Structure formats: structure tokens, C-alpha cells
Amino acid sequence: MNKAQRDTIFSQAKQWIYEAGAKIREQIHTPLTIDTKSNPNDLVTAMDRSTEAFFAKNIKHTYTDHLILSEEGYGDQLDSMDGIVWIIDPIDGTMNFVHQKRNFAISIGIFNDGVGEIGFIYDVMEDVLYSAKKGEGAFKNNERLPQLNRGVPFHQAMISMNHFWLCENRLVEEKRMQQLVKDVRGTRTYGSAALEFAYVAEGIIDNYLTLSLSPWDYAAGMVIVNEVGGVTTTIDGDNIDMLSKTSVAAGNPVIQEKIITDYIKQARK
Template sequence: MVYFEKDSVYQSAREWVLAAGEIIRSTIDDPREVDTKKNANDLVTEMDRKVEAYFAEKIRTTYPDHLILSEEGFGDQVDDLKGTVWIIDPIDGTMNFVHQKRTFAISLAIFHQGIGEIGFIYDVMADIIYEVKKGEGAYKNGQKLAPLTDKKNLSESILMLNHLWCTPNDQVNHLKLGELVRTVRGARSYGSAALEFAYLSEGIVDAYISFHLQPWDYAAGVILYEEVGGQIVQATGEPLTYLKQEPTVAGHPNIVNQIIEDYIELK
């Protein structure tokens, strides 16, 4: 069995997240090397790779029996969540990073024997860190986040939609989603899934839909949000696997099932 000393791993991870944030901040105005991946809007920079390499080196040196599931090629082949698995997005919101130099985050989650134990979402430019140890509360810059309120109506909710929901190749009924947008109080998109889960956890928005999230986009956010009582499932209603791209619905438990049953129609 892989040894897992939760407090020690937590402290190491927190130190590395903050240090990686300083690396990014100190060079935010430097010229960028910007490449594309799957399409012209799927951006990656030399900083994404540099930060991921930094985490990979730290983890493999300190915890050689741990595995890494990550976005930019420095991870391992991860087929299950046995043992200890670090799930990392070095810059979540790369388009924001490139174009706006803000509203992006480092997202880091640590799973042990299939359970999300530790999560960090670090809004680098705002210097705001969201952090969680399962069962010990979720925090924003040291202030404990309050549990979600007992009741929430869909008509009084603010919904976040990943901007890619409207692409023509989605296997989803867009008319139904349009009805949902007209039903809720307002709709938002921030361009960083990690920060969107952080905002859910603060209770300043109430639901989130994306059909394109990878495990590194949502893993830390799920641990954070579940700690305050939020619910996150696949758009089919099934549990997340954390191993592949999955259409995701997150929100206050009062409204998640309503959104899936009334407004999500996968083709």
C-alpha cells in the first residue's frame, strides 16, 4: 500500500502551488511562446509546460511512488485511482492567461485510494488560494467557506456555462439549454473551470454546466465544492470517474437533478 501522510502531503503541495504561482507572476509580462493543441483556440504556452514540469519534478523527487495525471505531457499513464494520484492543471484558463493576464488558476488535486483528499485552486494574479482537506473544511485565503444554504430555486440561481457549450459538434440539445438560460436569473462564463468551481464553493454562483471538462479541469474543484455540500455528476447523472473527459453538471443539490432531467438532452 502507498504510504499517505495527509498533513505532510498537504503542506508540500501548498508550498509548491504558491511557489509555482510566484514563477508565473514574476514573468507575466514576458513574451509568450503560444502553441495550439486540438484546435486554434486550444492554447498552450511554454509557461504551462514549465509549471507542470516543476510539479512533476517535486512530486517524483519527494513521493516517488505517487502518480501524476496532468495536461501537458509530464504525467503518467493513469488507468485508475489506486494508490496516490496527483491531478494537475498548471494553468487552467490559458486563453485568459495569454489574452488578459488574469482570471486563470493553478489547479491541483490529490486522490488517495480513489478518494479526493486534498485540493488547491490558486488564482495567481489575485493571490487568492482556495484549499481543502476532505472532512476539515474548505477555505479561501484562510477564511472558512460556509456550507451551502438549505434551499435554492432554479429561477433564482446564477448559472455558469463553459463557452464551448455552443459549438456545433456538441451532442446536446441546444434548444433545451436555451430554455435553461431563460429560466435562471443570469448566466456567466469566466474562462477557467477551476475558478468557476471556486465561485460555486463560495456560493456566489449556483450551478455550472460544461461538456468538455477533463479531470485536471475539475478534480480540485470537486473536492472543494463537495466539502461545502455541492453536488457534481456527469450530465447523465452518473458519478464522475476522474479519468477521462466527461460532460459535467455541478450545483446546489436542490437543482442539479432538475437541470439534468428537464434541460440536459444528450443526442
């Protein structure tokens, strides 16, 4: 993908995101049709589906050779990342959308032969767009985000992680992760992986840790975090498989290395 092509796709995707966001805001207080997927807490609404359908229709009409990897069933069946692939979560943070009417995002990552070229995370209710193009930096609306501060002392770090890390589970020993919580300045959880990536890129959270995400949860965030000098790996420090559900660690490389080495690897069962 050359620069001219990247710029054209970026502008078109940005327009669609703002259109989709406006429609969501217009209908935010209308009665919701809510279903469940894998479990009673895995929610999906008619708004999730209609928003994804909006993107899929526009992409397929405008870019007939592009592929889509998405959450709600409007994408393609992919066995590789060859070509140009749009990875879409129409509403990341559906439980927040249902219960709070805020703290959710539209997340779109656009990859070319497996390389992240474009990333968008749109906080719909706050009308804040985080975006990035490969090699051109990351932005919050029109403000360029600075490179992450690698000099943050570990005891001053802010970490985003949910409570599953601190409960008994089959992946990590919870007492070691509880020690991590004690050793850093603070922990937060926002209920939207996309927004947590955005806050890492903004530098208001130093690292984000999660035990399981799907590609549409992390694709856009990876592109944006990379543009501010951050890294995204599995919790073991391995490269991410863009077609798989996986654990994810993202953020400040210095803080992340210490978390993985001194806490996660010691907590792995």
C-alpha cells in the same frame, strides 16, 4: 491516507503552489511562446510546461511512490486510480492567461485510491487560494466557506455555462438549454473550469455545466465543492470517471437535480 499524512502533503503542496504562482507573476509580462494542441484555440505556453515540470520534479523527488496525472506530458501513464495520484493543471484558463493576463488558476487535486483527499485552486493574479482536505471543510485563503444554501429558489439561481450549450451541437437540443437561460436569474462564463468550481464552492455561482472536461480540469474542484455540500456528476447525473474526459455538472444539489431532470435530460439527443 491518514490525517497526519494528509496534513503533511497538504502543507508541502501549498508551499509549491505559492512558489509556482510567484514565478508566474514575476514573468507575466515577458514575451510568450505559444503553441496549439488539438485545435487553433487549444493553447499551450512555455509557462504551462515549465510550471508543470516544476510540480512534477518536486513531487517525484519528495514522494517517490506517488503518481501524476497531468495535462502537459510530465505525468505518468495511468490505467487506474490506485495509490496516491496528483492530478495537475499548471495553468487552467490558458487563453485567459495569454489574452488577459488574469482569470487563470493552478489546479491540483490529490486522490488516494480514487478518493479525493486534497484540492487546491489558486487564482494566481489575485493571490487567492481555495483549498480543502477531505472531511475538514473548504477555505478561501484562511476563511472557511459555508455550506451551500439548498434553499435558493430556482429562478434566483446563477449558472455558469459557455455558449456551446446554446449553439447547435450533437449532444443537446439547444432550444431547451436556451429556455434554462431564460428561467434562471443569470448565466456567466469565466474561461477557467477551476475558477468556476471555486466560485461554486464559494456560493457565488449555484451550478457549473460543461460538455467536456479532462481530469485535471475538474479533480481539485470536485474535492473543494464536495466539502461545502455540493455534488459533481456528469450532465446525466452519473458518477465521474477520474481517468476520462467527460461532461460535468457541479454545484448545489437541489438546483443541479432540477437542471438535469427538467432541462438536460429533455435536451439530450
